[in-house]
Amino acid sequence: MEKPEIRIGLLGFGAMGRTHAYAVSTLPYFCGDLPFRAVIRGVATRSMEKSNAVAKEFGFAIATDNEDDLINDPDIDVIDICTPNILHADTVRRALAAGKHVYCEKPLADTLANAEEMARLAADSDRICSVVFNNRHLSAVCRAKQLIEEGRLGRLLSFDFRYLHNSCTDPEKTAGWKQTASVCGEGGVLFDLGSHIIDLAVFLCGSFRTVSGKSQIAFPVRKGLDGKEWQTDASEAFYMVAETADGATGTLTASKLATGCNDDLGFAIYGTKGSLRFSLMDPNYLEFYDNTAEHAPYGGFGGFTRIECVGRYAAPAGNFPSPKASQGWLRGHVMGMYKFLNAVHLGRQDSPTFAEAAYVQRVMEAALRSAQNGTVCPV
Template sequence: MNIGIIGFGGMGKTHAYAVENLKYFYSPLGFDAKILGVCCAHFENALKAKETYGFEKVYADEDELIADPLIDIVDICTPNCFHYETLKKALNAGKHVYCEKPLCTTADEAVEIAELAKEKGLICAVVFNTRFLLPVLRAKELVSEGRIGEVLSFQGRFLHSSATDPEKKAGWKQNRDVCGGGVLFDLGSHTIDLIRWICGEEFTSVSGLSQIAYKTRIGVNGEEWNTNADEAFYLTATLENGACGTITVGKIMQGTNDDHSFEIYGTKGSVAFDLMQPNFLRFYDGTRPEKERGYTLIECCGRYPAPSGVFPGVKAPVGWLRGHVGSMYNFLNAVANGVECYPSFDDGAAVQRIMEAAYESAQSGMRVDI
């Protein structure tokens, strides 16, 4: 399957990284997929991406990419306001589509696109990637199995601190004409999706409060910019079964990084997750004898459903691989540029000496000096 990525900023790179690494995580993968080419708003950026990441092709614009008969899948990673037109073009050209969230900037457009995809019989997905975090999959499983009973109440939060610096220039996410909505679109779409999916209930009503804390910023071209996209959003909601809850999202929360969390409370128990603790799901089983009750920290780590789990291993915590990437970079960079290389073989030998002495001590029962 040949994939063409439209828009190669943060998410374009993220999707390319995912495609290129699939074969390590899923075994047997059972299909071949590669990024054939990309296009960006500025051709020179697409060219740079081709050179940097070794893609075969680069396209002048999305029309050229979509028209390429070699492209099977169109992957849309552009700012939100462009999704609708690109989606229509890609679907009408008979391409399968992987599209970043939010799908569109209005519900009518999104419904039209969803209908078009069905009519064309194409395989399409919107990137609500947080569904695939292991503790989230486990939460879905437990709630679906009725382990927390009937859902009564929920809280979701997705908090960043990326807009706390008043000197930070406004980007397209501060411009409602481009993002279509503010942080509710940007972060809230994920949290709403998680609550709806895990609870298995449609939302039936909402009330909202939006906030712009930093009214003016410097615009992209140095002009004064009046922020018109919400920087925080506070939502209360009801679900089909009568459950009620709140969702808070924002980018003005000092001290937060990627703080995506939820708690779902049912008649028999509850589940809770925090992305900053990505290896664990907290589960409370209210049916246990009173004296044994308490939250269980369910270890999730690398225990993904088959055919995954083989690599990097079920016990490897999220982030373990990043250490290997750093280690390899450090070594190769030292070979290439002659900078200091560590941990050195001296470090290796020092550790070896300590271990040998420890064995000697275990055998003799005596303290061994090193």
């Protein structure tokens, strides 16, 4: 029997557009005998020349510089949004009006008002809508979620989440759209990297009651691509203290001013019965400390245990490559794409939803208010 085909229109082909194309093309390898076939039918970028080049290189049937050519194409089922933050809301409105399912890069929008509207539109439609929080789908994060839900950490006491890059440490770095609040949104690095760790913190530790925030721009004047001075008005680092609804308190740091760091996402979570540590730079392992283990002279059974999460995913993933094979950043994108497209195939919404992404936006806006006013803000 021929498998049903899910046809995708890809909007944008920068780093994330290329990542999504990789995820779609490799799904049959990572996830075995899928009940559907996914194909990218067309790509839209701002440049017709680029769209033509991309379509030729990757074998896409349609190349365009007009998003509506894909949004209104009756032979396209899914719109995959990999464009700057400020464009997301309008694209989602048009895609849902055209009856498309939507896969949207994070953050969901540039403002809370837009994010909440998008969540309402998604809820009122019969379309599957999901947001790209790819780090949720790493095997070590999935195992961390299991351990917390099993009660192995007891009552959560405190936490620390970080996402550190070094990409803004050079004062000679040219400014782009991610340094421009009118394009990326007021949050800058808070929206770019912070949205990931806020999602992970809420996913693992629960919803937030209050947040306080501090923004940093180390280099307020940079040169643009044209060589002229450019006022940087989007944060290069952002620091938060948050309290969860259950009373745990912790810190979250999103920074592009972390000299020596590459893609250093990580967390530590501390509870009455145990604790967890994870680093994306060591993605195959989750460290677990069991506070209920016997402590005796010479150490007993104390200390952190390194759990080998590697490629041990639940079916249909986990067979290729071998479950014992190492994994990296791209695997989270592949598994996120699988969850979304499988939800489209089944006609059943899966997580992370637009509503969850709108909550992340709510946390970010509260943190921004706190940074502006110098007060602790409710979420």
